[in-house]
Amino acid sequence: MSRFFDTALRPMITAAAASERIKETSQRLGVTKRVVERFVPGETQDDALTAIRESLDRGLSVTIDHLGEDTTDESQATATVSAYLTLLQQMSHIAQPDPGALEVSLKLTALGQTLPRHGRKIAEENAHIICAAARSAGVLVTVDAEDHRTVDERLDIVRSLRREFDDLGTVLQAYLRRTEDDCRDAAASGARIRLCKGAYAEPATVAFTDRTQVDEAYLRCLRILMKGNGYPMVASHDPMMIGAAQELAIECDRPSGSWEHQMLYGIRTDEQLRLAAGGSHVRVYIPYGTEWYGYFVRRLAEKPANLTFFLRALASRRQSVTTAAPA
Secondary structure (H helix, E strand, O other): OHHHHHHHHHHHHHHHOOOHHHHHHHHHOHHHHHHHOOOOOOOOHHHHHHHHHHHHHOOOEEEEEEOOOOOOOHHHHHHHHHHHHHHHHHHOOOOOOOOOOEEEEEOOOOOOOOOOOOHHHHHHHHHHHHHHHHHHHOOEEEEOOOOHHHHHHHHHHHHHHHOOOOOOEEEEEOOEOOHHHHHHHHHHHOOEEEEEOOOOOOOOOOEOOOHHHHHHHHHHHHHHHHHOOOEEEEEOOOHHHHHHHHHHHHHOOOOHHHOEEEEEOOOOHHHHHHHHHOOOOEEEEEEEOOOOHHHHHHHHHHOHHHHHHHHHHHHHHHHHHHHHOOO
16 A cells, blocks of 8 residues: 555645645635644644644644745745744743744745745845744744755755854755755754655655655664754654664764654654653644645645545545435
8 A cells, every 4th residue: 555655646646735726626625624623723823822832731842834835926925924923922922841842944935935036035034034033032943845946045045044043953855865965964064954754746866756765765864963963853753763763862872952853733642742751852843824735735645544534534524414415
């Protein structure tokens, strides 16, 4: 099933993220929204703040993503900045159990990176505004990964911003063939790096597409980061990767405060709590906002269990509609 999913279903599901027709149809289905709530706590800032407090009360750190990407005009980018500034102002009033328990995650395309002519300049200036506000609020910032075409410019922007904000983190995706070299650079620079397997549909010329190859690449990258000078953020729900991270931390003499596990909101919550109770630093990635469709589709594309969950919900809805229909 998993090999068929990787080679046949995953590309089809991921392609749906770019389909406006499928997006509009899905958003009209009430069942879609109910299933989305497993992965996204809500569309409003209040929903995000509630999820933050609940996670902190459970002993988890958080990173918050205001959903949106591929901004098409500068006003959208400005609105995204405003949303983050308002969120950060509210987060500044939340008591942190530990330094660095609060973080926000940014997508540079949501800040204007792909706008014509001056996209890079606009995105970097907007990211700088958010980083400055986050520092004042006592909140960390990590710049999210997007598809492979944005990597060089994103890493260049992050390097530029880290001259002023040295605790700025970013994301590396293990399935990209270039990522081992990027991990070496990041480990030497002392950067905060969230290592994930990868959630975008990428061509085989730039990314590993076989699940075994992706796992092997993840372990190689993880070892580089654990042996380096930076702060590894192990973004995986895979029991093998979780176990490997713990073993590598011991092997590399890393204290518990020098790295962390990261997991997505609504996925393996029991495991998040188990790890935190055992003394591990665990951060939960909490997205919110009206632009939830692309995020939702990528969660479906990541593993068969997520798709099965969605299909069961759809089947349940059809059954209830059939049962309720008049004879």
